Amino acid sequence: MQTAADREAKLQRHRLRMTLLSVANTSLQSVIIGLYAWAGEVGWSVAWRFFLVGAGSSAMFALIIWRGLNLRLKDPGLLLPQIALSVLIQLLFLVLAPKLWVLFLVAVLVTYNFAMMSFSARQFTLAWLLVGAASALALFAARGRFGHFGTSGVSIAILWLFFFLCIRQLTAIGTQFSSLRTQLSEKNKQLSASLERIQELASHDDLTGALNRRSFMQLLADERARAQRAGQPFCIALLDIDHFKTVNDRFGHLIGDAVLKEFCAVAAASIRVTDRFARYGGEEFMLLLAPSTSSDVARVATERVRQALEAHDWDRIAPGLRVTLSAGVSQLAPDESVEQLVRRADEALYAAKDAGRNRTVVA
Incomplete structure (x- = not known):
């Protein structure tokens, strides 16, 4: 230099x-x-x-x-x-x-x-x-x-x-x-x-390359405003890797990081072109399923990601490694805020975990 x-x-x-x-x-x-x-x-x-x-x-x-x-x-x-x-x-x-x-x-x-x-x-x-x-x-x-x-x-x-x-x-x-x-x-x-690189770093997670939480929440607010104007529903899905702490404890944090990146690659290949995917925090991820997506369609789309993750060959990252996810889906209700929508998806996610994990629950 x-x-x-x-x-x-x-x-x-x-x-x-x-x-x-x-x-x-x-x-x-x-x-x-x-x-x-x-x-x-x-x-x-x-x-x-x-x-x-x-x-x-x-x-x-x-x-x-x-x-x-x-x-x-x-x-x-x-x-x-x-x-x-x-x-x-x-x-x-x-x-x-x-x-x-x-x-x-x-x-x-x-x-x-x-x-x-x-x-x-x-x-x-x-x-x-x-x-x-x-x-x-x-x-x-x-x-x-x-x-x-x-x-x-x-x-x-x-x-x-x-x-x-x-x-x-x-x-x-x-x-x-x-x-x-x-x-x-x-x-x-x-x-x-x-500038493009700065914008990329500002809007995307540096480990996985997925949208970060800040940019996703802005995207979610914009989608809510559009849905209210057009009167069209949309859904979100909150995804959580099951027992991720165990993965880190058993295989180490480097393998844990590899799992997060691989998970994002699998998810990106499984979602629709119109869906948006983001890292919400830690091992939690978020899907925006829009536009005009009903809760039934959102459940099918989320299940496609869950099944792809379950069927994925994780042995090439670490022998004996298995990765599954639990998901909670919620559909925007009339006059509902973004925070309320996310809270209901979070509640559905905890219901999926309480039911035995590796499943999708719709709020």
């Missing part, structure tokens, strides 16, 4: 990788400016100054992250200061080299896209307003000195190369988002599986 330290180390490697990508992007832009200087569009000083300031500042951030100094900061990703400084540098050189103003404005737009990695809605709005104001100031400061690229084949090729590199940067951002979407989708799948 990945620890918090492992996650932080992985995140730190990602921060360093993204910052080094910024160094590479700024260096490539310096190359583009250098190509324009070679083509005679601007002076060479613009290219090397941009490289020193742009790539140098990005390299400074990379060094801070590499040394782990960013971990002491409130924003260890340093995304906001990196974006802010990069935008300021681009707009500064727009003023210094207004003939290449299109390059610097496009670079600002590409840099701004990196904000999508972690900016909140409020930060996006603030960044939009600040970048808009800063770009307006830069364009105003450079007014009257704007030019345009030459139309020679070399100038057009350099412009295409710049465009191609910008697309590459946007592709890198898109790749990051694609990776995040994939991770999020996988996390959602894991979360859904975990």
Whole structure:
């Protein structure tokens, strides 16, 4: 299992990788400016100054992250200061080299896209307003000195190369988002599986896999409400494994647990599709026989479970082991509560035990 330290180390490697990508992007832009200087569009000083300031500042951030100094900061990703400084540098050189103003404005737009990695809605709005104001100031400061690229084949090729590199940067951002979407989708799948497992554990008995008492009683209350609306009867059966304490004393509690699980498997194979089965507590189990089930039908269904249990081969769990059950059946009476219904089934169960066990009694 990945620890918090492992996650932080992985995140730190990602921060360093993204910052080094910024160094590479700024260096490539310096190359583009250098190509324009070679083509005679601007002076060479613009290219090397941009490289020193742009790539140098990005390299400074990379060094801070590499040394782990960013971990002491409130924003260890340093995304906001990196974006802010990069935008300021681009707009500064727009003023210094207004003939290449299109390059610097496009670079600002590409840099701004990196904000999508972690900016909140409020930060996006603030960044939009600040970048808009800063770009307006830069364009105003450079007014009257704007030019345009030459139309020679070399100038057009350099412009295409710049465009191609910008697309590459946007592709890198898109790749990051694609990776995040994939991770999020996988996390959602894991979360859904975990929630299903939690719901399973909350509603089912962990030993036998049958419904637990809490979920069964809720199911019983819902069925009572439905029966009262529709005027249709239903029945419950309270089942108790005969002399289960003797099974534990004679064969041990591990065999006792095996008996409980095997009993549930036998019962589940014997009941109707519409019936619901639950562990009521200890060696007691409950059947909900619905909908529109009369006490006669409920008795037959419960007897089917009892007979299947009696005929089951228990020797494969423990030689000499025999398991039977006693059952009490009750049908919901008009205006009867769930507690009263269960109490009558319990009374019928005790009547079955008093009559010699291994039988079904209807209240």
